[in-house]
Amino acid sequence: MSKRTIDSFFRPAASVPVPESTVSPSDDDAESEVGVAKKARNLHFREDWLKEFSWLRYYKQLNYMNCEYCSSYPRTAGNSKFADSTGTSQFKHKTLIKHNLSLKHRVCRDMFINLKATPLPVAFRRQMTVNQSADEAEMMLIFNTAYFVAKEELPFTKYKSQLDLQRKNGLKLNKTYNNDTACAQFVGVIADTLKGKTYTKIEDAPYLSIMIDGDTDVSTKECEIIYARILNEGKPMNILIGHIEVKHAHAQGVYDATKEAFQHLGTETGWLEKTVAMGADGAAVNLGHIVPFHCMPHRLELAMLSVQRKIPMVDHVYNLLNMVWKTYHFSSKSMRELRALGEELGVRLNVPGSVSGTRWLPHVNRALQTLLKPGGKDKHLQNPGQFTAVYYHMEHLTASSTNADIAGRSRKVKKMMEDGSFVGFCHFLADLFEAISKFSFLLQRNDVILPQAVNGIENLLATIEAMSVRCKPGGRLAELLADLQDQRRQQEGEGETHLLYKFQGITIKGEAAGLGKEGLSMASTPKLQQAVRATIDCTLLHLKQRFSSLLYEESTSASAKAVKSFKIFSHDSWPAEQRELTDYGAEELDFLLDHFSSVLTRNYMDKSYHALWGMMVTKLPFCSDYKNILHLVHIMLVLPVSSAICERGFSAQKRIKSDVRGSLHVDTVEDLIRISMEGPSLQEFDAKEAVQTWFSQGKMSRRPNYKGWPSEPPSGTQEDLL
Structure with missing residues (x-):
């Protein structure tokens, strides 16, 4: 009994496969041609071939057969008879086997199966999309x-x-x-x-x-x-x-x-x-x-640093704030005692702020405001406050501390807090720093532009100059003077001959009597008046020096002149007279066009602006008709006023x-x-x-x-x- 391979169990016994290596893929047509040359024999189509070859199609009326795969892709199948619409009448089993093993038939088979099997790939893709x-x-x-x-x-x-x-x-x-x-x-x-x-x-x-x-x-x-x-x-x-x-x-x-x-x-x-x-x-x-x-907030810091170095009274205030901060920052015991003292006085205390090192001016202002903060719900200056708690604790440290450094520092702070002229100057400096801090906050904004900085420095200078004439209305110094004057009138009404002046319950000495009189004068408070006058003059001087490019002062620097020239786009600097307005800004505009000629030329803005500028400043708005001038405005808006x-x-x-x-x-x-x-x-x-x-x-x-x-x-x- 002959041995059978396992693949013979999966194909009909009548069919004898021909090895692929011995069959040429293009021999199926050649077999047909050879068959024509031979003597014609009476060949018939067998129905069992349809079961053996699933791709085979037989047309009984026309008596021919063809391949479903190859007839669907005739270009790929080439000149095979099985791909023609008329098919072939050479009904030979050997021909079917050769065609089944041909390369072109297998390519057409794969293409046909892929086309018919689209629901499965689509389902896979759909599921992949869902998973993704x-x-x-x-x-x-x-x-x-x-x-x-x-x-x-x-x-x-x-x-x-x-x-x-x-x-x-x-x-x-x-x-x-x-x-x-x-x-x-x-x-x-x-x-x-x-x-x-x-x-x-x-x-x-x-x-x-x-x-x-x-x-x-x-x-x-x-x-x-x-x-x-x-x-x-x-x-x-x-x-x-x-x-x-x-x-x-x-x-x-x-x-x-x-x-x-x-x-x-x-x-x-x-x-x-x-x-x-x-x-x-x-x-x-x-x-x-x-x-x-140069970053304008830094300019402001440097200007006030110069004032601190040149005015001794300002330096004394900085030293006081720094010593108070140092006392409580490096000693948890001192801070705990200060809080306990505040609870006894009914005062809600804040942690003293630092003024040394890298600090913006608002930090200095906040530290000074914390020290002078009044207590009580009505915020009356006679109520105990942070100033009161710090003073009493410094007095305690002076008497009880065994550390000579701490005792000496506490004694110095206590003596400064008793000086009436120093207390008055602290209130004046609080008003000054509040105005400067407001300008500093403006410069620190990310969206600040040059006209805002110009208006801000001009308003600040005007506010500081007004402080030399009279106290800031509603300011710290005005409140202190009003309270001391009320104390004087009250004690005089009670028949007191030896008048005492207190701030937050602490008796102040020195020029306190002069502060209690109606109106400040050089004769009654010479120390305070001299310090205030010197501070105002020094502050104005250094602010003008640091912000000279914004104040339109003469300068030989081309960069400073370019900054000044941008004032023509600030309506606050425009002249009120029509005749002056017609020719206003021509010189500055020429300079800006020359200074920024490289970037303007790259944006194709190298046109004449003289007549255009005259129309822009006299008849507004012309934004839709004259857009070129807005390039200079664009440059002005992106100037880095603050870093x-x-x-x-x-x-x-x-x-x-x-x-x-x-x-x-x-x-x-x-x-x-x-x-x-x-x-x-x-x-x-x-x-x-x-x-x-x-x-x-x-x-x-x-x-x-x-x-x-x-x-x-x-x-x-x-x-x-x-």
């Missing part, structure tokens, strides 16, 4: 968690616990990316999407200014932070360009770091052609060729890169600063774009719900196998 949508929805939840960690400036290690909390609350989240490394990657993708929006804004902006500042982080890396100021929908806007580690801290190193930041953003040299000004803190390495802006945004950026850096996170890379710190300061709120954040970007960035397809083999077999498995 579910994965994206789940990853959006995970990205939201990563964004929360970055927005709240939390360590990456808090990410896992946030996911665990959400799972505990019933949310189903996969554990594939349940680690801090994945959180850092997600934060990087989110930051890249924000950076892409920044790139678009920079590319669309016709003009921009850059603001830079340097600082050394906790890992002793010297970094430069770069911001750009552009116009967004008609309003100034500051956006982060980059946070770069500088190789060298000289001017060329800062310039290279700035270029590197723009290169990381995606723009090479286009930003440089649009730059019209630069804002910085006034360091020598930050002075440029175009319009360098306080850089200080805010470094404040965020110090919060993010703390002592326990000192190993963070500079690029990671930049991403975290960008999200913390410029990212939308958690409610407004949409993670869809970031998730889609993350799915498309992988070298292989992302599988968030992938489950690998367990690292250890379940307990009892090995025993069961044994």
Whole structure:
């Protein structure tokens, strides 16, 4: 008995397969041609062939057969008779076998099956889309968690616990990316999407200014932070360009770091052609060729620092505030005793503020206001307040402290707080700092523009000059004088001959009697009047020197002259007379066109403005007809009046890169600063774009719900196998 192979059980016994290696794919037609040449035989079609060859079709009336696959794709089948519409009448089993094994037939078969089997691939694609949508929805939840960690400036290690909390609350989240490394990657993708929006804004902006500042982080890396100021929908806007580690801290190193930041953003040299000004803190390495802006809040700080150095009474106030802060900042015992004393007096105490080191003027004003804060609901100056509690505690430390340094400091503070002229000067300085702090807050706004800064400094100078004539109405000094005068009248009405003057229950000496008289005079309070007059004169002098470019004083600097020339766009400086208004600003306009000729020419704004400017200032509005002049207005609006945004950026850096996170890379710190300061709120954040970007960035397809083999077999498995 002959042996049968296993494949013989799966084909009819009558059919004898021909090995493929011995059959040529194109021999089926040749067999037909040979058959024609031979002597004709009476061949008949057998019905069992239809079961053996599923592709075979037989037309009984016309007596021919063909291939369903090949007839559907005649071009692919070539010149085969089985692909013709007339088919073939050569009814031979061997011919059918050869055609079944031919290469062209198999290609047509695959094409036919793929066409007929479309519901299955469509179903697979549909299911894949459903799975991908579910994965994206789940990853959006995970990205939201990563964004929360970055927005709240939390360590990456808090990410896992946030996911665990959400799972505990019933949310189903996969554990594939349940680690801090994945959180850092997600934060990087989110930051890249924000950076892409920044790139678009920079590319669309016709003009921009850059603001830079340097600082050394906790890992002793010297970094430069770069911001750009552009116009967004008609309003100034500051956006982060980059946070770069500088190789060298000289001017060329800062310039290279700035270029590197723009290169990381995606723009090479286009930003440089649009730059019209630069804002910085006034360091020598930050002075440029175009319009360098020394940060105006820094100017204000330096002006008041000069006043502090030149006016002894101002320096005494700073020293008093610093000694009070030092007493309670470095001694928890002293702070505890002060709070206990405040409870006995019924005073709600605030922590004394610091005025030393890097402090904006509002911090100094806040520290002084805290010391002079009245107590009680009615805020009456006779009620015990913070001043009272500090005085009594200093008196206690003077008598009880065994430390000579603390006792001496307390004795000095107590003596200064008893001096009537010093107390009056503190109230005057509180009024002065309040006015200056208001201007400082204006300069620290991100949307402040040049006309606002000009109006602000002019109003500040007028307010300070008015203080030399009379006290500020409703100010601290006016309230003190009114209270002391009430005390004098009350004691005189009671027949007292030895008058006592008190502030918050503390008896003040020196020129207190002169403060209680009607109207201040040089004769009654010479020390106070001299200090006030000297402080006002010195403050006005240094403010005018620091802000000379805004006050339209003569200067040989082209940059300062360019800033002054922008006054023609401030309606407050326009002349009231029609004849003067007709020719107003022609000279300044010529200078601006010449100074900014390079950037204006790049924007095709090299036309004559003389007649245009005359029409603009006399017949408003002509915005729709005369748009060219608005390019200069655009330049004015993007001038970096303040670089306080850089200080805010470094404040965020110090919060993010703390002592326990000192190993963070500079690029990671930049991403975290960008999200913390410029990212939308958690409610407004949409993670869809970031998730889609993350799915498309992988070298292989992302599988968030992938489950690998367990690292250890379940307990009892090995025993069961044994």
